[in-house]
Amino acid sequence: MTKYNLKRIQHLLFCLVLLPCMFLSGCGIPATNDRAKEDKTSANVQNQNSDSSADSSSTGSIPTMTWEKSNEEYQNTVSAFPFTLRNGDNFPENMSDDGGKSTLYAEGWGQDQAYFYWECSTERYILDNHQTDSAGTQEALNDLRKMTETNWYKTYIEDPDNNFVNDVITPAGLGDVSMLQEFYQSDCIWYRKINNIN
Numbered sequence: 001m002t003k004y005n006l007k008r009i010q011h012l013l014f015c016l017v018l019l020p021c022m023f024l025s026g027c028g029i030p031a032t033n034d035r036a037k038e039d040k041t042s043a044n045v046q047n048q049n050s051d052s053s054a055d056s057s058s059t060g061s062i063p064t065m066t067w068e069k070s071n072e073e074y075q076n077t078v079s080a081f082p083f084t085l086r087n088g089d090n091f092p093e094n095m096s097d098d099g100g101k102s103t104l105y106a107e108g109w110g111q112d113q114a115y116f117y118w119e120c121s122t123e124r125y126i127l128d129n130h131q132t133d134s135a136g137t138q139e140a141l142n143d144l145r146k147m148t149e150t151n152w153y154k155t156y157i158e159d160p161d162n163n164f165v166n167d168v169i170t171p172a173g174l175g176d177v178s179m180l181q182e183f184y185q186s187d188c189i190w191y192r193k194i195n196n197i198n
Helices: 003-024 043-050 067-079 109-129 134-147 151-156 163-173 178-187 189-194
Strands: 062-065
Touching: 062 067, 067 109, 109 134, 109 151, 109 178, 109 189, 134 163, 163 178
Parallel strands: none
Antiparallel strands: none
């Protein structure tokens, strides 16, 4: 498993398991706006930190927010998204609430949902068209490469060795889409559910 996948799983685990367990066991989560790592994302996240209605609870250095605030982060990200969806896809109006609307979400989760949805749309395009549309496939792969240079990726995805580019994107450009297929299968459950794809 790559560090890229591991970071995604850790983020999900924190949001869905650790926080509810801490609340149920009576552990307090201190309120703070401090971050261990400087936030390099859009002004949207910075505005949430200064918004007094935002839930700025955190465990250690990971600020959290309610589903509503996380969904607002998702919607703000979608409204100014830097890449185009493929396959005639549209972003859902709201992010997934499969984790529950009463769960606290790590800051950045809303952005994650938008970027992962776009990534899944792009991966699906590549998987469906890599044998018939080489120009479109190369353009989609270039967009995935550009995604790894975004502030979102640098802030929320741990991939210091460029594994996603080296092990997924580059081989797909050479015709080996096996790792891309694995990512699509493991990371795109919400995307496939929204678009009625098995």
